[in-house]
Amino acid sequence: MEFVYGLIPGLLILPVMLGVARLFGLYTCVKECESQVFTLFGKVLGTFDTPGLQFPVSHYGPKAMLIPFFGKRYVVSTAMRQHYLRSQMVNSEEGTPMGVGIWYEMQVKNPVSYLFINSNPDGSLQANVTSSTISTLSNLEMETMLEDRHSLSRTVRQAVSPLSEKWGYQLGSVYIRKVEFTDVHMVENITEKVVKRLVQVTSAMKQDGENRVGLIKSETAFKVSQKMAEAAAARPSIVGKALNEIAKQDSEVLDTVLEVMEVENLLSSEASVDILPNSSNVLVQLGEQKKPFPSSSSGKRSNVVTATRIERSSGD
Numbered sequence: 001m002e003f004v005y006g007l008i009p010g011l012l013i014l015p016v017m018l019g020v021a022r023l024f025g026l027y028t029c030v031k032e033c034e035s036q037v038f039t040l041f042g043k044v045l046g047t048f049d050t051p052g053l054q055f056p057v058s059h060y061g062p063k064a065m066l067i068p069f070f071g072k073r074y075v076v077s078t079a080m081r082q083h084y085l086r087s088q089m090v091n092s093e094e095g096t097p098m099g100v101g102i103w104y105e106m107q108v109k110n111p112v113s114y115l116f117i118n119s120n121p122d123g124s125l126q127a128n129v130t131s132s133t134i135s136t137l138s139n140l141e142m143e144t145m146l147e148d149r150h151s152l153s154r155t156v157r158q159a160v161s162p163l164s165e166k167w168g169y170q171l172g173s174v175y176i177r178k179v180e181f182t183d184v185h186m187v188e189n190i191t192e193k194v195v196k197r198l199v200q201v202t203s204a205m206k207q208d209g210e211n212r213v214g215l216i217k218s219e220t221a222f223k224v225s226q227k228m229a230e231a232a233a234a235r236p237s238i239v240g241k242a243l244n245e246i247a248k249q250d251s252e253v254l255d256t257v258l259e260v261m262e263v264e265n266l267l268s269s270e271a272s273v274d275i276l277p278n279s280s281n282v283l284v285q286l287g288e289q290k291k292p293f294p295s296s297s298s299g300k301r302s303n304v305v306t307a308t309r310i311e312r313s314s315g316d
Helices: 002-023 056-070 111-116 121-137 143-145 149-166 182-247 251-269
Strands: 028-030 033-041 043-048 052-054 073-078 081-091 096-109 169-181 281-284 308-311
Touching: 002 111, 028 033, 043 111, 056 073, 056 251, 073 111, 073 281, 081 121, 096 121, 096 149, 111 143, 111 182, 143 182, 149 169, 169 182, 169 308, 182 251
Parallel strands: none
Antiparallel strands: 028 052, 033 043, 033 073, 081 096, 096 169, 281 308
């Protein structure tokens, strides 16, 4: 029981003692991504930026105990912060009003400068980024503003960094995220032009495809006709060689083949054929051709009848 009676007062007295020690500045606890700046009689004593339990007395001596009464302890966050500025108005070289959105990172690197150089460092940095963006992007070609955002972002960062370091900031990434048109009618006109351009490009691609298909077809037809002509030109040579071989073996077979070929040609020509008996001697009138002669004084005309005598003997 005596142990319990001694423990309870000890647990109650310990927080009080720690509070008194913290009140007199005997110790302080620094968190992650945090800095503490101590001032005494309007002058900066020092800065703690190492996380953990720190003892100002060991760094500044007995005068650290006067800080709670005649000085002040400032807590500054050194974590990385991000900010996005929307629709910063700029004019292109063509006079087109455009809205630019810029995103940037910032981190407090020098807490003393952050606290005492500028009374409103956040607002000043934002105004500096805005003015640098407007001065960098104004009077540029619209194409450059839309396509070269990486290089323009680096230019804005180089313009803002000197003043931001003076105010205790370390500027991180700066990026122009969005470039937009603020005029509704201009957006509609650009959309219409883009649609027309897409239609034009699509039709050009379609026409090019059709031209390529037609070219392939014509080249194929040319090659086929060329091969067919080569085959037709080679046929007489092949047939001639075959007939020569037949003539060498048997002339009667050659005569029979020629007669059969002649009959096939006559049949395929669909011409009229007159069949005459052997040993006949007749006058066959194949046709009449009337030719007008110059008219005489009497106005008479004469006709010329052409007849062909065909004689065939029994040995033909």
